[in-house]
Amino acid sequence: xxxxxxxxxxxxxxxxxxxxxxxxxxxxxxHALLGENGAGKSTLMKVxxxxxxxxxxxxxxxxxxxDLRSPSDAIRAGIGMVFQSFMLIPAFSVVENIxxxxxxxxxxxxxxxxxxxxxxxxxxxxxxxxxxxxxxxxSVGEQQRVEIIKLLVSGARILILDxxxxxxxxxxxxxxFEILQTLRRDGYxxxxxxxxxxxxxxxxxxITVLRKGSVVGTLSRDxxxxxxxxxxxLGERELRTDTFSRRGRADGARxxxxxxSVSVPGERGRCGLAGVSLSLHGGEILGVAGVxxxxxxxxxxxxxxxxRAAHGRILLDGVDVSHATTARMLEAGVACIPEDPxxxxxxxxxxxxxxxxxxxxxxxxxxxxxxxxWRAIRRAIEERIENFGLTIPRLTVPVGTxxxxxxxxxxxxxxxxxxxxLLVTFYPTRGLDVAATRMAHELLMMARNGGAAILLxxxxxxxxxxxxxxxxxxxxxxxxxxxRPGEIDTVDIGLLMTGAKRHEWHDSPAxxxxxx
Amino acid sequence: MARLARLADSRxxxxxxxxxxxxxxxxxxxxxxxxxxxxxxxxxxxxxxxAFGSTYGLSEVVVRAIxxxxxxxxxxxxxxxxxxxxxxEGQLHAGAMAATWGALxxxxxxxAALLPGLVALGLLxxxxxxxxxxxxxxxxxxxxxxSTLLLNYVIVLxxxxxxxxPWKDPLSYNWPFTPEFSDSARLGLYWGTRIHAGLWxxxxxxxxxxxxxxRTRWGYEVRVIGDNPEAAVRAGIPLGRYILLTMCAxxxxxxxxxxxxxxxxxxxxxxxxxTGFGYTGFLVSWLALHHPLGIVAMAxxxxxxxxxxxxxxxxxxxxxxTVNIIMALIFFVVLGSRFRAARxx
Numbered sequence: 012x013x014x015x016x017x018x019x020x021x022x023x024x025x026x027x028x029x030x031x032x033x034x035x036x037x038x039x040x041x042h043a044l045l046g047e048n049g050a051g052k053s054t055l056m057k058v059x060x061x062x063x064x065x066x067x068x069x070x071x072x073x074x075x076x077x078d079l080r081s082p083s084d085a086i087r088a089g090i091g092m093v094f095q096s097f098m099l100i101p102a103f104s105v106v107e108n109i110x111x112x113x114x115x116x117x118x119x120x121x122x123x124x125x126x127x128x129x130x131x132x133x134x135x136x137x138x139x140x141x142x143x144x145x146x147x148x149x150s151v152g153e154q155q156r157v158e159i160i161k162l163l164v165s166g167a168r169i170l171i172l173d174x175x176x177x178x179x180x181x182x183x184x185x186x187x188f189e190i191l192q193t194l195r196r197d198g199y200x201x202x203x204x205x206x207x208x209x210x211x212x213x214x215x216x217x218i219t220v221l222r223k224g225s226v227v228g229t230l231s232r233d234x235x236x237x238x239x240x241x242x243x244x245l246g247e248r249e250l251r252t253d254t255f256s257r258r259g260r261a262d263g264a265r266x267x268x269x270x271x272s273v274s275v276p277g278e279r280g281r282c283g284l285a286g287v288s289l290s291l292h293g294g295e296i297l298g299v300a301g302v303x304x305x306x307x308x309x310x311x312x313x314x315x316x317x318x319r320a321a322h323g324r325i326l327l328d329g330v331d332v333s334h335a336t337t338a339r340m341l342e343a344g345v346a347c348i349p350e351d352p353x354x355x356x357x358x359x360x361x362x363x364x365x366x367x368x369x370x371x372x373x374x375x376x377x378x379x380x381x382x383x384x385w386r387a388i389r390r391a392i393e394e395r396i397e398n399f400g401l402t403i404p405r406l407t408v409p410v411g412t413x414x415x416x417x418x419x420x421x422x423x424x425x426x427x428x429x430x431x432x433l434l435v436t437f438y439p440t441r442g443l444d445v446a447a448t449r450m451a452h453e454l455l456m457m458a459r460n461g462g463a464a465i466l467l468x469x470x471x472x473x474x475x476x477x478x479x480x481x482x483x484x485x486x487x488x489x490x491x492x493x494x495r496p497g498e499i500d501t502v503d504i505g506l507l508m509t510g511a512k513r514h515e516w517h518d519s520p521a522x523x524x525x526x527x
Numbered sequence: 528m529a530r531l532a533r534l535a536d537s538r539x540x541x542x543x544x545x546x547x548x549x550x551x552x553x554x555x556x557x558x559x560x561x562x563x564x565x566x567x568x569x570x571x572x573x574x575x576x577x578a579f580g581s582t583y584g585l586s587e588v589v590v591r592a593i594x595x596x597x598x599x600x601x602x603x604x605x606x607x608x609x610x611x612x613x614x615x616e617g618q619l620h621a622g623a624m625a626a627t628w629g630a631l632x633x634x635x636x637x638x639a640a641l642l643p644g645l646v647a648l649g650l651l652x653x654x655x656x657x658x659x660x661x662x663x664x665x666x667x668x669x670x671x672x673x674s675t676l677l678l679n680y681v682i683v684l685x686x687x688x689x690x691x692x693p694w695k696d697p698l699s700y701n702w703p704f705t706p707e708f709s710d711s712a713r714l715g716l717y718w719g720t721r722i723h724a725g726l727w728x729x730x731x732x733x734x735x736x737x738x739x740x741x742r743t744r745w746g747y748e749v750r751v752i753g754d755n756p757e758a759a760v761r762a763g764i765p766l767g768r769y770i771l772l773t774m775c776a777x778x779x780x781x782x783x784x785x786x787x788x789x790x791x792x793x794x795x796x797x798x799x800x801x802t803g804f805g806y807t808g809f810l811v812s813w814l815a816l817h818h819p820l821g822i823v824a825m826a827x828x829x830x831x832x833x834x835x836x837x838x839x840x841x842x843x844x845x846x847x848x849t850v851n852i853i854m855a856l857i858f859f860v861v862l863g864s865r866f867r868a869a870r871x872x
Contacts, residue, residue: 315761317760317761336763336765337760337761337762337763338763338764338765339763340763341762341763342763347761349761354755354757354758355757355758355761356758356761357755357758358750358751358754358755358758358759359754359755360754360755361750361751361754365747365750365751369751369758369762370762370763372744372747372748372762373744376743376744376747379743379744379745380742380743380744380745380746380747381742381743383742383744
């Protein structure tokens with residue numbers, strides 16, 4: 012075996028993230044690590060990358076035992092990793108970013124040489140990217156390619172990719188898979204972290220399934236079926252198909268949210284919003300499809316009062332709220348699941364209980380909070396959590412110790428139990444595993460059926476088509492298409508999203524929503 | 528080993544760690560003293576004998592701990608939302624100046640009416656000095672570390688101006704100070720020492736700081752901002768208001784320290800009312816990790832060093848700077864260990 016992990020054990024305070032994990036990977040193999048959130052995939056790979064030191068266990072490559080004390084040790088041993096959030100410096104060019112990753116960078120870096128190598132790798136593996144472009148100008152897919160080139164240039168032979176597809180549009184995923192297959196042909200070994208069964212079946216040679224920090228089993232792809240994998244992934248839990256009970260929405264009612272040709276300036280070369288109009292009723296889910304960075308953030312932030320619209324009006328229940336503060340919007344019944352829950356939705360150093368009251372401070376801490384009964388608050392939250400079928404260890408641990416998926420669940424729970432009138436949700440299932448995604452979808456559907464208006468901003472087209480009552484496609488800060496699910500398939504949406512195709516058949520850009 | 532590391536990280540052991548690190552700094556200074564042919568043990572004996580060897584020494588430790596506690600709170604409160612207030616020195620002088628104005632113009636009032644007014648003036652003066660950098664930060668994003676630091680020089684020079692110019696004592700034979708305050712403007716001294724009522728101000732202020740931070744919604748919102756300002760803004764917490772509030776609350780406490788210095792210790796305004804209390808208070812706050820109880824402990828420790836510093840000069844002929852070096856080394860060691868902890872966490 013080329014790469015061997017033997018008995019890797021790693022614990023964090025209160026959590027056993029990896030428990031005696033054995034993993035063997037061949038040279039020139041695409042090996043998928045499949046598991047739910049918190050199954051220990053990322054921890055295991057961070058151990059292999061020297062980012063964490065294991066409590067026990069050994070790592071060897073080609074029979075030689077490695078002692079990895081830091082990522083630079085790993086890079087020297089030919090192991091490289093692309094993290095879920097990219098480690099690039101936006102203001103630097105592609106070449107400059109890659110120069111930073113080189114183990115022996117001269118005092119005066121030979122940029123011409125690096126540029127040449129970027130071109131070579133680009134041509135050989137289809138990793139096309141302009142070496143002199145600034146990183147902030149690149150799309151997410153291009154940034155990912157830069158990350159991969161970075162690994163290749165620094166001499167990595169074992170590439171670890173942490174959920175590489177979660178940020179990509181469908182046709183970009185296909186492109187990535189082609190790149191990975193070329194790399195495999197040249198003898199690169201690829202470790203691919205994911206929780207998506209379809210991708211595993213499409214690309215992996217062998218699959219190792221992790222659950223609760225242990226290996227459930229390793230299968231080769233030709234012997235595996237999606238059904239088997241799902242069973243291994245979820246354990247005894249019942250597998251259901253996604254069907255939602257959908258109650259018809261209240262017709263003729265005044266829309267909860269209306270945008271009248273709202274424009275928001277973009278920041279740092281990003282496009283803002285360019286004259287967007289839309290309306291959203293109670294009991295309706297409006298899906299917003301688009302590649303990240305095409306105005307969705309600005310849309311959400313304008314509605315939440317975090318950004319001012321330069322032109323146009325935003326109406327909530329018919330009242331102009333274009334200049335309302337965020338605090339007022341929250342009080343008026345607007346809730347938000349932000350795109351990066353850990354960074355935007357919670358205070359990681361505060362306890363779970365403290366975080367769960369963040370958007371209802373006045374209710375839970377009346378009269379200045381002088382007489383706050385934390386015990387009662389914790390009981391109330393525990394009850395909610397139980398009702399939602401979540402298992403959270405203790406409410407007194409800092410939120411930062413939870414996995415990303417659990418933070419997302421808590422956020423959904425926190426915001427939905429406020430019974431919001433309008434919910435703006437960004438990528439509600441990004442980073443969630445199969446079970447949690449299903450739960451999140453059911454919660455959103457329940458809120459919809461309960462009369463909430465939901466703006467669903469997502470890149471997951473299956474999710475958008477499953478949940479939305481109506482769908483708009485965003486590109487460069489404007490709506491480039493409006494549909495009902497069933498009128499369009501994922502490939503066409505994907506092409507519209509990336510501007511590869513313009514939608515020719517909607518009547519006028521000012522009123523892109525077909526009358527219902 | 529892993530268990531040991533976990534133990535070292537547990538909150539209960541933070542005081543133990545701080546003590547250990549402080550000891551490390553003493554050892555380092557000891558080596559330094561040895562290099563210069565001085566006996567470090569004799570120096571340390573002199574420091575601690577100076578501070579603990581007599582009632583006078585002990586009382587002087589408390590006298591110096593009072594402004595240190597208040598100035599440390601001036602750093603710690605804004606630090607809780609991530610602001611660096613280096614302006615304790617200037618805010619202290621501003622409070623002293625405001626109180627002096629009150630004492631000089633309203634000196635005819637009876638004590639019961641005048642003193643509360645002077646306290647209020649001290650608080651207001653300090654708050655006003657902090658308001659300037661706070662507004663600049665809030666409205667224009669000006670870095671408060673730089674603006675508070677630079678404002679120190681402005682305010683100290685302003686004090687120099689008033690004691691040489693408009694407020695100069697006509698009977699002072701050209702010494703730069705104001706006339707002596709009337710008796711009704713004097714804070715009480717206790718037990719025949721120089722310990723004054725500022726002690727209660729400091730302890731009440733620290734207790735209030737602790738209470739507000741831990742037990743009120745405002746303290747809760749402050750902790751959210753300190754932990755993650757972006758999430759705070761998205762949860763509708765008015766960040767700008769808290770920038771103004773915490774800076775002014777901090778500045779007010781430093782101003783109160785200034786008021787206590789002029790009304791209890793000096794009985795008049797003059798240059799040098801503070802021997803760097805604002806800066807040492809900043810140090811105290813960081814050593815205490817901005818924790819209210821830690822501030823009391825660290826203020827006393829630095830009070831000991833500062834009183835002991837006088838003794839070192841007298842009995843060993845070492846410069847007062849010896850004590851500054853010890854303080855600086857403690858600071859480096861403690862901060863260094865914090866960065867290490869942050870890196871390995």
